[in-house]
Amino acid sequence: xxxxxxxxxxxxxxxxxxxxxxxxxxxxxxxxxxxxxxxxxxxxxxxxxxxxxxxxxxxxxxxxxxxxxxxxxxxxxxxxxxxxxxxxxxxxxxxxxxxxxxxxxxxxxxxxxxxxxxxxxxxxxxxxxxxxxxxxxxxxxxxxxxxxxxxxxxxxxxxxxxxxxxxxxxxxxxxxxxxxxxxxxxx
Amino acid sequence: xxxxxxxxxxxxxxxxxxxxxxxxxxxxxxxxxxxxxxxxxxxxxxxxxxxxxxxxxxxxxxxxxxxxxxxxxxxxxxxxxxxxxxxxxxxxxxxxxxxxxxxxxxxxxxxxxxxxxxxxxxxxxxxxxxxxxxxxxxxxxxxxxxxxxxxxxxxxxxxxxxxxxxxxxxxxxxxxxxxxxxxxxxxxxxxxxxxxxxxxxxxxxxxxxxxxxxxxxxxxxxxxxxxxxxxxxxxxxxxxxxxxxxxxxxxxxxxxxxxxxxxxxxxxxxxxxxxxxxxxxxxxxxxxxxxxxxxxxxxxxxxxxxxxxxxxxxxxxxxxxxxxxxxxxxxxxxxxxxxxxxxxxxxxx
Numbered sequence: 001x002x003x004x005x006x007x008x009x010x011x012x013x014x015x016x017x018x019x020x021x022x023x024x025x026x027x028x029x030x031x032x033x034x035x036x037x038x039x040x041x042x043x044x045x046x047x048x049x050x051x052x053x054x055x056x057x058x059x060x061x062x063x064x065x066x067x068x069x070x071x072x073x074x075x076x077x078x079x080x081x082x083x084x085x086x087x088x089x090x091x092x093x094x095x096x097x098x099x100x101x102x103x104x105x106x107x108x109x110x111x112x113x114x115x116x117x118x119x120x121x122x123x124x125x126x127x128x129x130x131x132x133x134x135x136x137x138x139x140x141x142x143x144x145x146x147x148x149x150x151x152x153x154x155x156x157x158x159x160x161x162x163x164x165x166x167x168x169x170x171x172x173x174x175x176x177x178x179x180x181x182x183x184x185x186x187x
Numbered sequence: 188x189x190x191x192x193x194x195x196x197x198x199x200x201x202x203x204x205x206x207x208x209x210x211x212x213x214x215x216x217x218x219x220x221x222x223x224x225x226x227x228x229x230x231x232x233x234x235x236x237x238x239x240x241x242x243x244x245x246x247x248x249x250x251x252x253x254x255x256x257x258x259x260x261x262x263x264x265x266x267x268x269x270x271x272x273x274x275x276x277x278x279x280x281x282x283x284x285x286x287x288x289x290x291x292x293x294x295x296x297x298x299x300x301x302x303x304x305x306x307x308x309x310x311x312x313x314x315x316x317x318x319x320x321x322x323x324x325x326x327x328x329x330x331x332x333x334x335x336x337x338x339x340x341x342x343x344x345x346x347x348x349x350x351x352x353x354x355x356x357x358x359x360x361x362x363x364x365x366x367x368x369x370x371x372x373x374x375x376x377x378x379x380x381x382x383x384x385x386x387x388x389x390x391x392x393x394x395x396x397x398x399x400x401x402x403x404x405x406x407x408x409x410x411x412x413x414x415x416x417x418x419x420x421x422x423x424x425x426x427x428x429x430x431x432x433x434x435x436x437x438x439x440x441x442x443x444x445x446x447x448x449x450x451x452x453x454x455x456x457x458x459x460x461x462x463x464x465x466x467x468x469x470x471x472x473x474x475x476x477x478x479x480x481x482x483x484x485x486x487x488x489x490x491x492x493x494x495x496x497x498x499x500x501x502x503x504x505x506x507x508x509x510x511x512x513x514x515x516x517x518x519x520x521x522x523x524x525x526x527x528x529x530x531x532x533x534x535x536x
Binding site: 001002004005006007008009012013015016028031032034035036038039041042 | 199206212214218
């Protein structure tokens with residue numbers, strides 16, 4: 001596949017959104033947007049300047065329409081892209097990992113541990129990468145996940161880290177946050 | 188939204204329908220052969236064949252859902268361009284009527300497609316596409332190299348669903364490799380090579396309809412009669428109505444062989460033109476040169492054709508006069524511009 005062909009194909013597919021199709025055709029559009037998502041994983045063919053805005057829009061669409069798995073796949077692709085930028089936005093990476101973890105958790109999907117751990121890893125290096133309320137939610141969710149797997153010592157360690165950081169455990173429901181803050185635009 | 192915007196948007200919708208045919212993985216990771224096949228099948232299954240149908244653009248063919256090979260090839264070209272693939276119009280003359288196809292150039296292979304007949308040319312051993320030259324060679328070697336699209340339905344299908352190695356539908360209008368055997372010529376648009384159409388005439392002979400002035404039964408267009416002329420062996424003459432560098436990128440020249448002459452006799456080639464367009468602002472020019480039977484030469488400048496719809500049809504007529512030193516003469520044309528002829532005659536002035 002030539003880059004020209006791939007790029008043209010990507011733009012055609014990426015141009016589709018739920019609003020571009022009526023409800024009956026949404027499923028068909030979703031098939032094509034899934035293909036665009038796969039194409040967006042092809043860093044050799046689709047440049048960041050095309051892929052990143054598409055992935056952000058797709059995550060928003062997918063979460064709005066309750067398609068957690070699709071949103072999670074787009075998150076994974078987007079995070080991989082941003083991680084490999086020359087100067088990645090650390091705050092944004094922390095937030096994306098947090099949001100991915102919450103998307104997986106609320107969607108009942110596996111794999112939340114990795115982004116949770118990554119977000120905490122970033123926070124340990126850059127404590128202000130997330131606001132206190134988000135850090136608290138992250139710590140609670142991660143602690144709950146570890147406890148559910150019988151890893152109580154690790155769960156306790158996360159909570160201690162969180163408390164030492166000054167955050168307070170909350171019983172509030174975990175909610176997802178926007179994909180990225182408006183000021184955290186890497187383009 | 189302008190007409191151009193609407194056409195672009197409409198072609199984009201057709202391209203998306205083609206993409207529907209492919210699975211996500213094939214769309215993102217598959218090779219371009221899948222995409223080419225889906226586009227070819229889409230055009231073949233969507234467009235009804237309507238004899239003497241004409242269209243100015245590929246989108247017109249797709250929207251009206253009717254056409255012949257030339258229009259279906261324009262539709263395929265524009266559809267593939269929309270999908271990021273480029274190629275050239277391809278043609279085959281002789282054996283049957285003049286036939287238009289499309290040769291796609293992907294990153295790794297060349298693939299000839301024939302949307303009119305619903306074919307793509309693929310080497311069954313390697314699974315790779317074949318270009319025009321390869322397809323012609325395969326036909327001569329009687330090596331199977333064609334995938335036939337199944338006709339049922341109208342939606343685009345992927346390669347595995349759409350194509351068969353044999354003509355399972357028992358179609359009788361096309362039997363590979365007939366179209367590639369006994370060829371008078373074949374080639375690609377924009378190649379730079381000229382296709383020479385050999386026209387045999389006797390003194391007093393008339394090809395086409397020099398008296399055509401308005402549509403009539405079986406001759407809706409000025410060139411209809413000339414386009415359907417046949418040679419002595421019954422095969423189609425093909426492209427005697429086209430001359431010069433066409434809008435599609437073909438380069439067509441004519442050779443007129445005049446028989447039945449008397450040494451020392453004067454004669455003329457009378458050619459009647461429906462359309463003549465110069466290139467880059469120049470007047471269209473046709474040069475007639477007598478290569479055997481004498482050494483005459485005749486250059487003729489034509490006017491640009493720009494007839495309004497409410498004007499009566501009046502062809503431009505050129506009489507190129509020669510003297511034959513033998514009982515036959517060979518006249519070669521060199522044309523600069525894009526011409527459509529309605530008739531070719533050999534006359535005694």
